[in-house]
Amino acid sequence: DSGVTQTPKHLITATGQRVTLRCSPRSGDLSVYWYQQSLDQGLQFLIHYYNGEERAKGNILERFSAQQFPDLHSELNLSSLELGDSALYFCASSPWTGRNEQFFGPGTRLTVL
Amino acid sequence: AQTVTQSQPEMSVQEAETVTLSCTYDTSESDYYLFWYKQPPSRQMILVIRQEAYKQQNATENRFSVNFQKAAKSFSLKISDSQLGDAAMYFCAYKVSGGGADGLTFGKGTHLIIQP
Numbered sequence: 292d293s294g295v296t297q298t299p300k301h302l303i304t305a306t307g308q309r310v311t312l313r314c315s316p317r318s319g320d321l322s323v324y325w326y327q328q329s330l331d332q333g334l335q336f337l338i339h340y341y342n343g344e345e346r347a348k349g350n351i352l353e354r355f356s357a358q359q360f361p362d363l364h365s366e367l368n369l370s371s372l373e374l375g376d377s378a379l380y381f382c383a384s385s386p387w388t389g390r391n392e393q394f395f396g397p398g399t400r401l402t403v404l
Numbered sequence: 405a406q407t408v409t410q411s412q413p414e415m416s417v418q419e420a421e422t423v424t425l426s427c428t429y430d431t432s433e434s435d436y437y438l439f440w441y442k443q444p445p446s447r448q449m450i451l452v453i454r455q456e457a458y459k460q461q462n463a464t465e466n467r468f469s470v471n472f473q474k475a476a477k478s479f480s481l482k483i484s485d486s487q488l489g490d491a492a493m494y495f496c497a498y499k500v501s502g503g504g505a506d507g508l509t510f511g512k513g514t515h516l517i518i519q520p
Binding site for chain 1: 437447448449450454495506507509510511512513
């Protein structure tokens with residue numbers, strides 16, 4: 292158990308819908324990273340938040356957004372969902388941006404029908 | 405842009421034997437970190453080992469060790485005394501150092517099969 296929690300474990304929705312994925316980092320970790328794992332694209336970095344502020348964007352679509360709250364939990368919002376958004380979404384936490392180890396949550400499996 | 409290449413989509417090894425998984429990367433940075441992550445069928449991503457580019461000594465964690473060749477941009481993982489529980493996807497990953505905010509760049513993965 293990495294200490295990072297993600298909810299829900301599974302999510303099934305329809306095209307065009309909007310969903311929110313939630314992540315709670317390890318106690319004391321200030322950084323939260325979001326990743327997408329799909330058969331087509333492999334593991335891709337989406338976005339990084341540090342202590343409530345956005346720090347870096349990777350291959351994140353404009354339909355996707357994220358935020359990190361004062362209690363350090365983070366949410367990834369996916370809107371106007373398409374079939375191709377079906378994937379496993381991971382969040383990972385790290386103590387601070389200078390420390391490079393990232394500890395992954397169990398992931399949320401998103402299925403778009 | 406940094407890229408990570410794992411040229412072996414699948415590897416098979418007999419239980420108790422030694423296996424080496426290959427990884428090469430491309431970067432113009434001089435200070436960075438390299439990682440191996442394990443993803444068993446549960447899909448959980450588990451950190452196996454970490455290497456700082458400025459360290460010449462190869463990292464070791466119990467049965468897992470790396471062969472880091474900075475000039476060749478090569479970072480292989482050796483698993484000694486393979487166990488059935490080692491069966492998983494293994495991902496090589498790169499991250500620039502210096503407090504960089506970017507996330508990890510992953511390779512496509514190697515599926516490791518352990519033959520009993």
